[in-house]
Amino acid sequence: MHVLVTGGAGYIGSHTCLSLLESGMDVTVIDNFCNSSPEALQRVQSLTGRSIRVIEADVRDAEALETVFSGPRIDAVIHFAGLKAVGESVAKPMLYYDNNVAGTFTLLQAMQRANVSTLVFSSSATVYGDPAPEHLPLKETAPCGITHSPYATSKWTVERCLADLHAAQPEWRIARLRYFNPVGAHSSGRIGENPSGTPNNLMPFVSQVACGARPKLSIFGDDYPTHDGTGVRDYIHVMDLAEGHVATLKYLASHPQGELLTLNLGTGQGCSVLDVVKTFETASGRPVPYEIVPRRPGDVPAYYADPSQAQKLLHWRATRSLRDMCADTWRWQAANPQGYDHR
Numbered sequence: 001m002h003v004l005v006t007g008g009a010g011y012i013g014s015h016t017c018l019s020l021l022e023s024g025m026d027v028t029v030i031d032n033f034c035n036s037s038p039e040a041l042q043r044v045q046s047l048t049g050r051s052i053r054v055i056e057a058d059v060r061d062a063e064a065l066e067t068v069f070s071g072p073r074i075d076a077v078i079h080f081a082g083l084k085a086v087g088e089s090v091a092k093p094m095l096y097y098d099n100n101v102a103g104t105f106t107l108l109q110a111m112q113r114a115n116v117s118t119l120v121f122s123s124s125a126t127v128y129g130d131p132a133p134e135h136l137p138l139k140e141t142a143p144c145g146i147t148h149s150p151y152a153t154s155k156w157t158v159e160r161c162l163a164d165l166h167a168a169q170p171e172w173r174i175a176r177l178r179y180f181n182p183v184g185a186h187s188s189g190r191i192g193e194n195p196s197g198t199p200n201n202l203m204p205f206v207s208q209v210a211c212g213a214r215p216k217l218s219i220f221g222d223d224y225p226t227h228d229g230t231g232v233r234d235y236i237h238v239m240d241l242a243e244g245h246v247a248t249l250k251y252l253a254s255h256p257q258g259e260l261l262t263l264n265l266g267t268g269q270g271c272s273v274l275d276v277v278k279t280f281e282t283a284s285g286r287p288v289p290y291e292i293v294p295r296r297p298g299d300v301p302a303y304y305a306d307p308s309q310a311q312k313l314l315h316w317r318a319t320r321s322l323r324d325m326c327a328d329t330w331r332w333q334a335a336n337p338q339g340y341d342h343r
């Protein structure tokens, strides 16, 4: 199988390219490198001993997509390319709708012209909005669409469009994968998350504190109705997530008549901010100083997945522990304190 991976140089994309190559698939990447480095793909190639066709282009560029699809036959597309900073999306909604929604439309039109109708789309648990505690763990059937940011709305909009497309053309094979909180890195420590500037997310912030690049972590609230008062999330190792994409492609390939899948990719385990801090300290052997500060506006107290649907259909499950997630993040952080920018 030859897979086109949009946004393949990014955090989840690079780990997924590695899993695809290791499972014998061929990979073409299209990426504009707005939030990534070509170095990630160099390292994936050296880790796997296999080559990737890399095209530097924007998914909103119809001509560039035409060129990609007129090359070697593409069997399926995994669509990671998009912007993901929730706060930035509030300040720049048009930028987010253009990249995430219009970019997906341009891609779908190019796929249609090229007669490629197998798509895996990166959605997000943010489509569930603010889940009521009685809906935890979150099943795919939980209410969606009461979104709190343009980022989340962009994901929900694309999910809806894909459902409409499949209803009109049921021969399409589409998976809408709702990721929970991807963290960790490949166990080699050669590829990992490479945030630019101050990280918004917990795990990269914790690892920068552990290595001394930042003095302390601010924990956003300790008065939530959770086991220790701090926010609870479903952290999933990025390699488990990557392997979930390979399993999804195999599932779609075995459904030639068409399919619309909607799946949570998570572990089913909720971990608090303090659970992450303590586990990281143990895994790294470094202290993670912190202070409790007020809640972050818009934060949800707790959410975690019911991953049973993905387990049943894909014969896949997340196997790596929070300890693995912290140890692998630390290995990557310690070996690449400046990310890909300085080797």
Ligand code: NAD
Residues within 6 Å of the ligand: 006, 007, 008, 009, 010, 011, 012, 013, 030, 031, 032, 033, 034, 035, 036, 037, 057, 058, 059, 060, 079, 080, 081, 082, 083, 084, 099, 103, 122, 123, 124, 125, 179, 180, 181, 182
């Ligand atoms: P990332 O920013 O590391 O990767 C995205 C990649 O897409 C980058 O390489 C970037 O350069 C590229 N890109 C962005 N806009 C593009 C465009 N218009 N044309 C071509 N390339 C473009 O992000 P990630 O964490 O790997 O996330 C991948 C996908 O998964 C995104 O769609 C994101 O919204 C979704 N997602 C991520 C998370 C998370 O916490 N990381 C959670 C849920 C969903």
Ligand code: UDP
Residues within 6 Å of the ligand: 181, 200, 201, 202, 203, 205, 217, 218, 219, 220, 221, 230, 231, 232, 233, 273, 296, 299
């Ligand atoms: N968090 C925190 N300090 C930080 C970053 C995050 O306390 O510097 C908390 C946040 O309030 C949430 C959890 O860590 O409870 C996960 O936050 P993240 O931004 O990584 O994921 P999301 O909230 O988008 O699920």
